[in-house]
Amino acid sequence: MPKKFGDLVYTPESASGEAISKVETHTPKIEAPDQVKSGEPFHVKISVGPHPNTIQHSIRWIEVYFQEDGRAFNPVLLARVHFEPELAEPEVQLKLVLKKSGVIHAIEYCNLHGLWEGRKEIKVV
Template identity: 80%
Template sequence: MAKKFGDLIYSPEVAAGEAVSKVETHTPKIEAPDEVKAGEPFYIKIKVGPHPNTLQHSIRWIEVYFEEEGRAFNPIMLSRIHLEPELVEPEVTLKLVLKKSGVIYALEYCNLHGVWEGRKAITVK
């Protein structure tokens, strides 16, 4: 039977077997404040690695989503960044403006080790 796509995404909590050794180098790290003011811009940074950046082995894209508290249909896709091997490092900065609390999710795709997820809760005051 086919798995749900979500079951194919790795995260530190579900990595098993050989994937455990890839957690540190593949889980997207989200740098963001724990708390922000409603309607005021702030920055988040998502980075992956240290990780190789060759044609044979590299991070090819990063997607960023927001699960907004109380929203009927989540998540909201905030950004998708294509990364060209050898030319672009897997690190992006976004300027956000939130009205409600929620969770930022970052997904990255490694051409050898699949899709990995990182997340961070942000409280809006």
Template identity: 80%
Template sequence: MPKKFGDLIYTPETASGEAISKVETHTPRIEAPDSVKAGEPFYVKIYVGPHPNTLQHSIRWIEVYFEEEGRPFNPVMLSRIHLEPELVEPEVTLKLVLKKSGVIYALEYCNLHGVWEGRKQVKVQ
């Protein structure tokens, strides 16, 4: 039986074998406040690296999702950013406005080392 796609996504907790050596350079980092006021804009920075940025080895995209507390169907896709090797570094800043607490998820795709996940919980007051 084929694996579920979610089983193919690497996280710091599930990385094993050779993937363990890639955790620091492939897990998306999310810089955001731990808590925000409902309806008040704030910035979230997502970045990966240090990581090569060549045609042969690079981060090709970053996706950002939000799992909102109490929402019947999650997650909400916030953004998908295509990254052109050699021209764009794997870093993006988004301005978010949340009404409810939840978890921000960032996925990134490395053309050699697969899809990696990072996450950060944000409380809304």
């Protein structure tokens, strides 16, 4: 039976075998406050690495999603950024405004090592 798409995404918890050695260099790092005020803007930074940035081996894109507490259909796509090898480093900065708590998910694609996910819970008060 074929795997579900979600089973193809590596996380620090699910990595096994050779993938364990890739956790530090491939899991998106999300820098954001743990708690924010409802309706007030705040900054989020997502980065990957250190990681090679060559045509043969590089991070090609990052997608950022928000899984909002209580929302019937999740997640909401916040951004998708493509990176040109050798010219653009895998780092994204966003300014968000949330009204409800939830989880930010960042998915990145490495052309050699596949899809990797990082996540951060954000509490809205």
